Amino acid sequence: xxxxxxxxEQLGKQYRIGQTTERYRTLRDTLANAATLPWRVLRSTFKxxxxxxxxxxxxxxxxxxxxxxxxKGQVLGxxxxxxxxxxxxxxxxxxxxxxxxxxxxxxxxxxxxxxVGTGFHPELTGRENIYLNGAxxxxxxxxxxxxxxxxxxFAEIEQFIxxxxxxxxxxxxLRLAFAVAAHLEPEILVVDEILAVGDAEFQRKCLxxxxxxxxxxxxxxxxxxxxxxxxxxxxxxxxxxxGRLVYRAPTSQAIDYYMATGLSQAGERxxxxxxxxxxxxxxxxxxxxxxxxxxxxxxxxxSVEPITVEVxxxxxxxxxxxxxxxxxxxxxxxxxxxxxDTDNPQExxxxxxxxxGHYVSxxxxxxxxxxxxxxxLAVNASAFRIKRYFQDENALVFNLDGTGAPGKQWPxxxxxxxxxxxxxxxxxxxxxxxxxx
Amino acid sequence: MIxxxxxVLFLRPTRGLAALNLRDLWVYRELIYFLTxxxxxxxxxxxxxxxAWAVLVPVLQMVVFTLLFGEGGKSAPDGIPYPIFSFAGxxxxxxxxxxxxxxxxxxxxxxxMITKVxxxxxxxxxxxxxxxxxxxxxxxxxxxxxxxxxxxxxVGGYRLNLTPAIWTLPLFLxxxxxxxxGVSLWLSAMYVIYRDVGHILPFLxxxxxxxxxxxxxxxxxxxxWQIVYALNPMVGVVDGFRWAxxxxxxxxxxxxxxxxxVAVVVLITGMFYFRHMERTxxxxx
Numbered sequence: 001x002x003x004x005x006x007x008x009e010q011l012g013k014q015y016r017i018g019q020t021t022e023r024y025r026t027l028r029d030t031l032a033n034a035a036t037l038p039w040r041v042l043r044s045t046f047k048x049x050x051x052x053x054x055x056x057x058x059x060x061x062x063x064x065x066x067x068x069x070x071x072k073g074q075v076l077g078x079x080x081x082x083x084x085x086x087x088x089x090x091x092x093x094x095x096x097x098x099x100x101x102x103x104x105x106x107x108x109x110x111x112x113x114x115x116v117g118t119g120f121h122p123e124l125t126g127r128e129n130i131y132l133n134g135a136x137x138x139x140x141x142x143x144x145x146x147x148x149x150x151x152x153x154f155a156e157i158e159q160f161i162x163x164x165x166x167x168x169x170x171x172x173x174l175r176l177a178f179a180v181a182a183h184l185e186p187e188i189l190v191v192d193e194i195l196a197v198g199d200a201e202f203q204r205k206c207l208x209x210x211x212x213x214x215x216x217x218x219x220x221x222x223x224x225x226x227x228x229x230x231x232x233x234x235x236x237x238x239x240x241x242x243g244r245l246v247y248r249a250p251t252s253q254a255i256d257y258y259m260a261t262g263l264s265q266a267g268e269r270x271x272x273x274x275x276x277x278x279x280x281x282x283x284x285x286x287x288x289x290x291x292x293x294x295x296x297x298x299x300x301x302x303s304v305e306p307i308t309v310e311v312x313x314x315x316x317x318x319x320x321x322x323x324x325x326x327x328x329x330x331x332x333x334x335x336x337x338x339x340x341d342t343d344n345p346q347e348x349x350x351x352x353x354x355x356x357g358h359y360v361s362x363x364x365x366x367x368x369x370x371x372x373x374x375x376x377l378a379v380n381a382s383a384f385r386i387k388r389y390f391q392d393e394n395a396l397v398f399n400l401d402g403t404g405a406p407g408k409q410w411p412x413x414x415x416x417x418x419x420x421x422x423x424x425x426x427x428x429x430x431x432x433x434x435x436x437x
Numbered sequence: 438m439i440x441x442x443x444x445v446l447f448l449r450p451t452r453g454l455a456a457l458n459l460r461d462l463w464v465y466r467e468l469i470y471f472l473t474x475x476x477x478x479x480x481x482x483x484x485x486x487x488x489a490w491a492v493l494v495p496v497l498q499m500v501v502f503t504l505l506f507g508e509g510g511k512s513a514p515d516g517i518p519y520p521i522f523s524f525a526g527x528x529x530x531x532x533x534x535x536x537x538x539x540x541x542x543x544x545x546x547x548x549x550m551i552t553k554v555x556x557x558x559x560x561x562x563x564x565x566x567x568x569x570x571x572x573x574x575x576x577x578x579x580x581x582x583x584x585x586x587x588x589x590x591x592v593g594g595y596r597l598n599l600t601p602a603i604w605t606l607p608l609f610l611x612x613x614x615x616x617x618x619g620v621s622l623w624l625s626a627m628y629v630i631y632r633d634v635g636h637i638l639p640f641l642x643x644x645x646x647x648x649x650x651x652x653x654x655x656x657x658x659x660x661x662w663q664i665v666y667a668l669n670p671m672v673g674v675v676d677g678f679r680w681a682x683x684x685x686x687x688x689x690x691x692x693x694x695x696x697x698x699v700a701v702v703v704l705i706t707g708m709f710y711f712r713h714m715e716r717t718x719x720x721x722x
Contacts, residue, residue, distance in 0.1 A: 015720060092448060095555035097719040103449035110446075118553045121475060123482045128475075135471040136554055164482075 005188050005219040006070040006093065010102035012243075013063040013088050062088040063243045066102070072187075073217040077230040077237035077251055079258050081266045081299050085243040086223045087192055090114060093221065094190050108219070111137065111186030117177030122166035126157055126176055129165055133180045147183045154209075155179035174202055182209045188219040204413050207233070225374060225399040227255050227300065232411055258300075266299035267291065269396040276390075282316035282356070283381050283389035288326075288396050290377070299397070303370055303419060304404045310362040311341075311379055320353040321383040324361045327393075329376045336370070336417045339363060340380075371419035372402030451716055457708055461557045468556055472564030476539070477571050491572035492579050495531055499524045506652050514654040515685040518593040524580050525683055526651035526675045529613045532573045533671055534642040536614070540565035540621030541638050544629050548722045558715050559708070562621045566614060573610075580682075598684035609677040616670040616700040622707030626714040629722050650675050654685075655692075667692035670700035 063085040070076050078086050091097045093104060094112035119136040120129050130151055134144040152158055155176040157168075165173055191210065210233055214220050224230050230237060230251060237254035239247040247257050270287045289312070292298050293305040301307050311324055325340030341361040342348040377396040382388040406421050407414060481487040499520055507519030514522050540562040544551065547561050588597040628634035649671045650658075658666045666672055673696025679685045 091719065095446075095448060096552060098716045099448060099450055101450060103447055106446040106448065107444070112554065114553045115549075119547070119550045121479055123479050124475065128478065132471050132475050135468045136550060136556065138465075138554075138556070141467050 003072050004069055004105075005072045005074070005107055006068075006104065006221075008069075008093075008102065008104040009067050011063060011066045011089070011092060011099050011104055012061060012101040013085075013092060013097070014059050014100040015062050016059055061243050063092070063099075063240075066240075066243075066245045068238060068245060068248065070219055070221065072107075072219055074236065075214045075220040075222065075234045077234035077254070078221060078223045078240065079227075079230060079237055079254065080240035083266075084240040086240055087114070088243075089240070090190050090192050090221065090223060106188065108187030109138075110188045110190060111181070111184040112190040112192075113178075113181050114190070114192045116174065116181050120165060120173070120177060123164055125164055126152075126155075126161045126168070129176070130180055133177070134184075137181060137184050139184060151176075151179045151183050154182065171202060175205075178202070178206055178209075182206075182213075186218070188221070189213055190221045192223045201415075207413075225300065227399075227401045227403065231255060267297035267301075267396075267398060269392075271392075280381075280390040282319060283322070284314045284316060285379065285381070285390050285392070286312040286314060288312075288377060288379055288392075290396065290398050300399045300401055302404070303372055303400045303402050304367055306367045307365040308362060309365060309377065310360050312358075312360045313381065314358045315354060315356045318353050318355045319383060319389070321386060322351070322354045322381065322389070323384065324359075324381045325379075326363075327378040327380065328365075328370075329378065330373065330417050334417065336375070368405070368421040369418055370400055371414055371417055372400050372405065373417070374399050375417075457712055458557065462559060465556050465560055469560045469564050469567070472560060473567045476564060476568035480568070488575060491575040495524065495527045495576045496579065498527055498531075502527075502652050515656075515679075515683075516594075517679075517683050517685065518587055518595050521580070521583055521587060521595065521683065522654075522679070523652060524583065525679050526649070528573060528576050528580060529609065529674050529678050530646065530649055530651050530671060531576070532569050532610075532613055533617045533674070534645070535569040535572065536566040536617035537621055537624065537642055538638055539568060540617070541624040541628055541634060543621075544625045544718065545722060551722055552719050558718055559622070559711055562625045562711075563618065566618050566621055569617075570610075570614075584683075600684045602681045602684065602688070604681075606678070606681040609674055609681060612670070612677070612697060612700060613674045615704050616674065619700060619703035619705075619707045622711045623703070626711045626718075629714065629718055645669070645671065648672075663692055664695055667695040668699055670696040670703070672696055673700075 062083075066085075066089065078089065080086050088097075090112065091114065092099050093106065094110055094114065096112075096114070117133065119133055121132065124132065130148065131141070131144055135141070152161055155172070155178075157172055157176055160168065160172065165176070168176070207229060210220070210222070214233060220233075222230065222234055234251050237249070237251045238245055239254055239258050247254055249257065267290045268287060269289075271285045276284060287310075289297050289310050290299075290301060291308040291310070292301050295308070309326055311326070313324065315322075323340040323342045325338065325343075327338050328336040330336060341363070342351055375398055376394055377398070378393045379391065379395045380388070381390040402408060402419070405419055407419075481490065484490065486493065502523045503520050507523070517525075543561045543565040544558065550556075550561075551558060584595075584597055587593070587595045624634050624638065646652075648666075648669050655663075655666065655672060655676050673693040676685075677689060677693055680688050
């Protein structure tokens with residue numbers, strides 16, 4: 001009898017790229033392909049031309065050669081930047097998709113929280129959705145009935161249990177969805193970034209439940225961009241980069257490695273010429289970057305260090321009154337601030353007309369301003385009341401790690417998008433308190 | 438994902454024809470129940486007439502057919518008043534057509550489930566097909582009421598003619614479901630990759646209505662074409678349904694055998710095709 005819960009051997013997954021933007025394959029394409037296939041085979045045999053059908057370039061390995069083991073009862077963190085293959089790994093382990101090569105061995109019932117509320121139907125009541133969602137997650141009806149009251153109590157929706165969930169607030173909806181998933185009681189729990197949604201109170205509750213699960217001796221695989229959550233919940237972590245497992249160590253070491261080697265690098269959004277509509281001319285966006293205090297492009301930054309944001313662009317001809325700026329939003333879409341490069345009156349005067357050329361507009365978000373979490377940067381280039389040349393509402397996502405931020409001695413999520421260092425004074429007042437009746 | 442304690446699960450790429458994995462389907466039988474229940478529950482929420490639609494649609498179809506083809510209700514194929522004749526054909530046909538429409542699109546409609554959670558994907562089209570049975574049952578009661586009414590009032594000389602064949606009625610319902618599921622498995626799996634299916638579906642059900650003995654009796658088809666005609670499994674279903682319920686003459690024979698054979702082949706090949714395609718659903722959908 002082995003004490004392993006999960007063992008993977010050279011696990012790999014290949015995807016066709018451009019899948020999301022590519023239009024759906026149609027019968028006609030397939031028929032046309034089939035009809036010309038013999039000809040193309042013949043031609044490529046003779047010409048040795050690298051024809052598209054033999055070209056592996058339109059396929060990409062989202063995960064390659066990943067071998068690791070997880071002991072029963074171990075809580076393992078998985079870190080890596082966006083697109084490193086974390087979600088693909090979880091999808092394979094939770095059987096949503098098949099590996100392309102290699103294999104995984106799993107001992108025990110797997111519960112996956114790749115997303116809460118899967119299969120929730122807006123027209124159904126909370127009660128009905130609990131049963132439906134429970135069944136989708138693999139619970140037996142008897143099991144759902146046994147845990148029903150507990151789920152409702154955890155979600156704090158007692159009085160709305162017979163209301164259709166479309167009338168729920170987003171907070172209620174999330175609480176209910178998480179409550180069902182949290183009561184699945186699997187031997188192996190696979191969790192993907194559920195904490196990116198919901199308010200602080202909800203996140204605190206999720207984290208609490210997660211550490212309960214971990215302490216009950218169950219096996220947990222935990223993916224998050226929230227380094228402090230990873231640090232708190234897991235004892236060991238693996239680092240993925242470009243689909244490969246590059247490092248495995250006790251969590252604090254793994255996080256240091258991840259932050260130090262610039263694996264968290266991304267922090268950049270570039271626009272290719274095919275992504276820019278003709279209407280932006282003469283403005284041509286090139287890139288948006290965030291840099292840490294060492295000047296490295298990264299997608300995990302520290303809230304206690306200043307962050308440099310730069311927008312690179314070219315002007316084919318001069319534009320008068322141009323302002324290039326950023327919006328910062330939370331993942332829930334709340335605006336944190338808006339700022340333009342000509343906000344400052346001197347710059348405004350100086351660039352009344354911006355001549356053609358290649359530019360970088362750069363600004364610094366001060367240290368100790370933002371709270372930890374994920375943020376979205378949007379770009380806007382416009383001339384006030386004249387024309388909006390370019391706008392991308394979802395240009396770049398980055399993560400802020402709150403290590404060292406004020407109040408970190410308490411392991412709680414702080415409300416609000418900002419987390420300033422304020423100067424508090426605590427004075428003892430030497431006057432007796434008089435109570436006025 | 439449900440697995441027994443201490444059972445080892447191997448995840449590896451499948452090559453060639455995958456086994457059907459009916460055991461997994463059995464483990465997830467409750468999910469079929471819950472999804473069917475959801476489909477039924479949701480169907481008539483926020484509608485004005487609710488479940489009355491299950492009656493209204495076939496009744497209106499029957500009225501139209503009777504006006505167009507029934508010569509005002511006087512014509513009586515096989516001695517059955519035309520409204521009863523056409524309504525008895527419409528019931529199993531609508532069950533089939535509705536199942537096809539719902540199940541064919543079911544995978545794409547439930548994409549969020551497919552990309553996030555594991556379960557045997559085949560439960561989705563199965564639940565969609567079963568979801569139509571309630572509508573069928575409601576319309577069936579209307580047919581019974583009509584038959585009793587026509588018989589009591591002797592409309593068109595109609596007499597209730599219940600034979601022991603009525604006990605085979607559930608078998609024909611089963612054949613309709615098997616046919617619907619077989620075709621749905623093919624179409625729903627294809628729909629994931631080829632959205633063309635969305636355009637083909639309404640055309641298919643429209644065409645099928647005329648290729649099935651609903652507005653006319655199958656005896657109108659020339660004898661030499663009868664076997665070819667029966668390759669449409671719904672021919673066997675509708676004929677058998679009328680035979681069992683109305684006591685019409687053309688009882689089960691070679692045509693029914695052909696229909697059953699086609700239905701079973703479509704179901705089995707459909708299950709293998711579905712299993713084959715299933716492995717990439719989450720990536721392609």
